[in-house]
Amino acid sequence: MFEALSDKLQRSFKNLRGQGTLTDENINDALREIRVALLESDVNLDVARDIIEHIRAKALGSTVATALSPAEQIVKIVRDELMEVLGKDTARFKFASQPPTVILMAGLQGSGKTTTTGKLAAWLKKGGHRPLLVSVDVYRPAAREQLKVVASTVGVQIYEGKLSETTGTADVLRLAKEAFREARNFANDVLIVDTAGRLGIDQALMDEMAQLKKELNPSEILFVADAMTGQDAVNSAKAFNDLLQITGAVLTKMDGDSRGGAALSIRKITGQPIKFLGTGEKPDAFEPFHPDRIVSRILGMGDIATLLERAEEKLDKDKATAFAKKALSGDGFSLEDFRDQLRQIKKLGSMQSILKMLPSVGPFQGMQQAAQNVDQKQFDRVEAIINSMTKKERQNSSIINGSRRKRIALGAGVQVSEVNNLLKQHAQMSKMFKTMGTPGGAGKMQQRLMSQMGGMRGGGGFGR
Template sequence: MLDNLTQRLAKVVKTMRGEARLTESNTAEMLREVRLALLEADVALPAVREFIAKVKEKALGEEVIGSLTPGQALVGVVQRELASLMGADLGPEASQLNFATQPPAIILMAGLQGAGKTTTVGKLAKYLRETTKKKVLTVSADVYRPAAIGQLQTVTGQAGADFFPSQPTDKPVDIALAALDYAKKHHHEVLIVDTAGRLGIDQAMMDEIRAVHAAIKPIETLFVVDAMLGQDAINTAKAFSDALPLTGVVLTKLDGDSRGGAALSVRHITGKPIKFAGVAEKLDGLEAFDPSRMANRILGMGDILALVEEARKGVDMAAAEGLANKIKGGGKFDLNDFKAQLSQMKKMGGLTSLLDKLPAQMQAAAGNANMDQAEKQVRRMEGIINSMTPQERAKPELIKATRKRRIAAGAGVQVQEVNRMLSQFEQMQSMMKKLKGGGMMKMMRGMKGMLPGGMR
């Protein structure tokens, strides 16, 4: 997201050396680069002008302290103002959902067709169930789009929440009121209402969603917008902001080939906080939006906190402890354990997702590795293990030439790939033996070259 801004800032930081403070002359070039990068990223012109004016005002005369260069100091100013532009000035509470009401707390989702509203409802239901342990009910008031109701029922089921059925022949207001009545009777704490979208703004849609809003009086009205919309996001945001008392924004498809301007423009246009960001297609691909951390990611500083959270969420602590106890107790690290380690990596979002959260310098260091190829290799390794018998997984020493040929045929790979996977398994097994003896440093050194796809 906003990779161009990251690259431009990095280039200018290198050129601004040897001066004691930021001045009109030495910031002019960098501000020009920032302005161009923001415009190229489809950030709205009014937002760009206001942003540049604030950065200039804060930067001029700022002392360059310690080991900072003027360029680094200016990046610090840009980071703080980017965070402010995306809502950091509203305080941490602004980006949180409000549940201070008589249950159920109603969340109304609004946005254009194709913005990802229905999927986002499923993601939000899963997020709330897992983070707040609330009992969630969803309902679709979209009676126009074919299969919209069925789609919501599917994603709600996958999220582990409850679904209130509706019919395309029902009226949206009647659907919403019936779902509210059901939620009250069945003690649901949250009701999420998915509304109809259109391919463009039209008066009938706005009138309808206003009527639904008036009937159920939601405590949260979230505007769902596609981060890849660019300038179109501005017009859409303004139309919805004028029609409804929005309480927040959800940005979807931030993982796409996005120039990212919507993240900066929508907050500026609506004046409402960005509450969530859709960062992957999977149902757990929804993050609470943190302006400061997003500013760090935009500027190539990475998001180590998000990386730690991904690890905590993805790692099965009970399984990890079980493996540690097994090794300490003299048990052998077998192919079932190896497959479990591969599965943990996938749960953490895969190599590409993890790399995206690292600082730019570390991303560059791993730049020679083909991440897609590495992830394919992880999947192939899982396929090879799946092609083995339970006995072979528990006792890898049984796997000789004839068994290797059978395993390769079952997994649809060459025998060389089976040999390569077994070699990597043996390296991991060797490391686990060292771990048993407390040789953590030896193990860390032994990990060099262990990652698939040539990552070193």
């Protein structure tokens, strides 16, 4: 997400490097490129215009540190302005003083409300809450059944209720009230209401949402928007906010071809914060929206904080510590150890998503470029090769002769050359870790890794 906007902004900053001071001419050139970058990233026209004017005023004012170069000055000003637009602090989730806390999920059909309802429930459950789900979408075929499947997947309770023969708003309000009583009676401290959507804004939908709000008095009204729809998501957010006064937004499908402009536009136009991002299909592909981290990603500064949080949550710390001690001890590590670590890394997500959380400037620039060439399927092929070995071979790769390599390749469904590449690279990695375990070895290790990051390409063996 935000890659297109980030790339275009980086180009505009690059053009200022090497220039001594900020002048009207180079400021105008930079602002012209930044404006194009914002518009091409689906930022609302009025929002883009406001951002540009604010950047211009700050660039020509006296608030800029004179010790910075022109490029650094513009980067700082753009960062400050994006932080102003997205909000300086992470939005807090509101809970009712008297449970259950009611969360109303709003949005158009196809925006991902039902899936997001399940993800939000899983996130709350992980935080120690006991959410109850209910679908009041009595119009779309199988909508209620879909939420039932989602609830089962994430392991949370759902209130189903029964529909009358003639479904309508009366059923919607009745189901909502029954679910509220159910949550209160069975000590569910959160009730998440998955509402009906339409293909477009219509009066019937808005009237029904207004009645639900009046009946349930929700602590949170979250507008769920498909980030890939760009300006349509912004227009819908404004319509819902004008009627319901939403408390926040959730942007879904941020792992797709979203250009990121909806995030800037929705926050600016509605005045309400973005609270969560949906970053994939799995229930845990859901994260709180941290404005400072998102701005860092947009400006190519990476998002180390999120990467560390993800590692802390998903990786086995004991296994990682044991591996590090073994690898750095001078005894090396086996292919079995290597496979275990490969499985650990896969828990963090795709290699592209991991590398994109690193800064795209300075010594990490090569890693960002390498992310474009990573073939994720190659990791599965490497694991298949190691799985085709006997336990003895995995523990001691030096015994793997020519005939064994042929057998391993046949079992894994790969070429012998791929087995040879893996064994060669395993030997190189063992040597690197031994070097790293010696005084001064860490710096040498970093330099070598940087020079080899380009090796992560499909068809060329497993990347270093």
